Amino acid sequence: MIEAELKARVKDVASVKDWLGKQVAPEAATYQDVYYDRDDEMTGSDRELRVRTVSTAQSRRSVLTYKQARVDEASGSKPEHETEVSNPEAVASFLLDTGYTEYVRLTKHCQNYAFQFAGYEVLATLVHVPELDGAFLEVETLVSEARLHAALEALGDLLRELGLENELESGTYTDAILAARSR
Template sequence: MIEAELKARVHDVAEVTRRLDVRAAGRAEVYQDTYYDEPAGTLEKEDRELRVRTVRGAQAIKTILTYKGARVDAASGSKPEHETRVEDPEAVHAMLRGLGYEPVIAFEKQCRNYEFQAHGRPMLATVVTVPEIDGSFIELETQVEESDLRGALDDIRSVLGELGVEDGDLTTELYTDAVRARRS
């Protein structure tokens, strides 16, 4: 499956959040992300990602192991994505290190997530603040087959417009790159 996703800078977080609150109940969650790579940086060079994410919400804590393949669409940054829930995060961190992967960057994302249907698709909107970088963002995504990527991205762009997000606000900048730049 492809994670069809667009990300944009948000200039009026209160207004975007108000419009999302009409669509679904939001849930506040804090993500602690740790990205892994080989010592030679092979995954990053090949535009792939390996991440362990712990999500802390009001009701539960869960950890997810994610592998993302290289982008299939340069304009949006959409990638194939495979995820699985992890019962023992420390064991997974140890396994990845044992396999030769190294943690290359870790950071926190403060998120408000909204799940809803739009254009006949399940969508997840996430309003994101990364304390180490300036501004707030919105990520809007749905899971699709690669053959449906164009249509899904058109639907996502339409919903973003309904939320008051303009095409000029779209970005493909990665949080990992922004955090690295801030730390150097």
């Protein structure tokens, strides 16, 4: 499956929260992400290897994610493969022992809104990354490659409804964090 995703910078957080809150109640979550690489093998070929731990008021779960190279340059959408892991420390130990290094570690404070839009199961996530200024909205849905462009159009329509069509961000959080840390 491909994660069709668009990300926008949010200037009026209250308005976005209001619109999304009319769709569904949010779920607060904290994402602890650790990205791994080996001699620029992943980043040099536009791929990602990540262990993410998601904590909510009700649960805590960890996921190993592998993202292949972009299939849509403008949005940055990538084929994504995930599996839940019961012991993220064991996965980290395996990766480190096999030559991977920790590329970047980051925290995302999120409000997740899952709802139907234009026939798609959409996850809209209002994101605050402590090391970055401002807020972001990620809108995503999982689709087959054949449905990617239609899904991206629908996600674009959702951002237009929110007044964010001119605020698209194509960069990654990892790149933004590394740039912020190098200043």
